[in-house]
Amino acid sequence: MNGTLLIVGGTIIHSTGEDPKPILQQAQDDSGQGKTNILIQNGKISLTSSDGIADETMDASGLLIFPGFIDAHVHFREPGLTHKATMASEAAAARAGGVTTVCEMPNTNPPTFTVDAFADKVERAKKITDCDIRFFMGAITHDHLSELRKLWTDPSPEMKRLKKRCCGLKLFLENSTGDLKIEPEVVEEAFRLCAEIHCPITAHCEDARLNEAANAEITDEGVASHSLRRPPESEATSIEYVITLARRYGTMLHIAHLSTGLGLELVRLAKTEGLPITCEVTPHHLFLNTDDYGRLGTYLKMNPPIRSTEDNAALWQGIKDGTIDMVATDHAPHLKEEKEVSPPLSAPSGVPGVETMLPLLLTEAQQGNITYSDIVRLCFMNPNEHYRLGKEDIVDGASLDLVLVDPKEEWEIHGEELHSACGWTPFEGRKVVGKVIRVLSF
Known part of the structure; x- marks a missing residue:
């Protein structure tokens, strides 16, 4: 951004708790009380109560101002699966939804098992300007763990540069898109190594033996x-x-993508022990359930699968009591023709979501079910801290992305109007309240 920009009249949302109704009333208050102007100059912000002089002045009256959101779980399909989506197409979708940082998973083609594959992704991401893309390493063998050790501990300048782009290690305990299930004898070594080198593990948790037994019984x-x-x-x-x-x-x-009340209770108990454990939930596991199969069919197929209304309720309680640390989308685009197949169980698993996460959560805040600060905690503060992304909050001297939201705008979600290359959404026709008006990066 060249020159200076003064944003006046908006309401800054931080991660500290507040009731959503006063915030919304404040956003509607034309008096300007409780608001702080933001001056952007030389790539940094300054919080000021005066109007000041700037090259451009933006009236943000009635708008909420958030830091750029983080989606800690996406699949942008590049390299190797670019018929479904690309880094460029999905980054555009992310930005349109107020998401300016993402953590991208390793199940591409080739998978991100080696330093060379990781470096290739980092190089591809250099041309992407809509959002900051960080990447996970993956592993299914001991050789892949050796590659992770090299990336995480090699003191060379090149490895240090690449490590800054790495979120940690992603483990698939069961197959999903890409069939990256880790070999059983490698799992424990992965935990031992990551503890040694202080690398976080993100785990897709399903038990392959129980899934196989269930499959054998179902006709x-x-x-x-x-x-x-x-x-x-x-x-x-x-x-x-x-x-x-x-x-x-x-x-x-x-x-990753916690989907059941049973799993949530295990995480809750582990936290009471003081174990270094966090968890995330997806919007589709919060807002959709098995009753929606009749309406959405194969478009609702994902891993872990959609669950019951009782699981929906348990996950919402986990958000309210703080057991759930993040909301992340598991954004996984597939083309319509890939989803509309027979037999239906042959359809690929996954749904898009990076652009619709924020409006769904804003609607919950507008209805008083969560607070706007909860959204910052779940989609900025906690993922930023856990993955050590180094993003700054809205404070004096910070350099960050800003997302300006109209909390009162009502609209309907339609896949053809979204930016993902897949062109559809499981939330088709859903009415939401709250829309991204502008995203600023500097």
């Missing part, structure tokens, strides 16, 4: 049987296993 070939073929007990058993390893070695562990 129904409908898409709704996907939730039965990967049952809640599968997730809970896998979570219990990785918590045991985290306890044994002291490894920083993050549970």
Whole structure:
């Protein structure tokens, strides 16, 4: 950004707690009381109560101002799967949804198992300006763990540069897109190594043996049987296993896309022990459930699968009591023609979500179910701290992205109007309140 910009009249949202109604009333208050102007100059912000003089003045009256949001779980499909999406297309979707930093998963083609594959992704991301893309390493063999050790501990300038772009190690305890299930004998070594080198592990938790047993018993070939073929007990058993390893070695562990009340309770108990464990939940596991298979069909197929209304309620309680640390989308675009196949269970698993996460959460805040500060905690502060992303909050002297939101604008979500290359959304036609007006980067 060249020159200076003065933003006047907006309401800055931090991660400290507040009731959503006073914030919304404040955003609607034309008197300007309780508001702080933001002067942007030389790439940094200055908080001021005066109007000042700037090259450009932006009236943000009635708007909420957030730091750029973080989606800690995305699949941008590049390299190797660019017929589905690219870094450029999905970064545009992220920015349109107020997300300016993402953590991208290793199940591309080739998978991100080696330093060379990791470096290739970092190089590709240099041309992306819509958001900051960080990357996970993956592993299924001992050789892959050796590559992680090199990336994480080699003192050379090149390795230090690459490590700054690395979120940690992603482990798949069961197959999903890309079939990256880690070899069982490698799992414990991964936990031991990551504890040694202080590298966080993010785990996709499903138990392959329980899934195989469930599949053997089920004869129904409908898409709704996907939730039965990967049952809640599968997730809970896998979570219990990785918590045991985290306890044994002291490894920083993050549970990806938590989908069940059973799994949530295990995480809650582990936290009471003081174990270094965090977890995330996706919007689709919060807002959708097995009743939606009839409406969405194969578009609702994902891993872990969609769950019951009781699981929805348990996950919302986990957000309210602080057990759940993050909301992340598991944004996983597939083309419509890939989803609309027969037999239905052959459809690929995954749904897009990076652009719709914020409006869904803003609607919950507008309705008083969560606070706007909860959104900052779940989608900025906690992922920033856990993955050591180095993002700054809205404070004097900070250099960061700003997201300006109209908390009162009502609109409907339609896939054809979104920016992801896949062109669809499981939230088609959903009415939401709160829309991104402008995203500023400097």
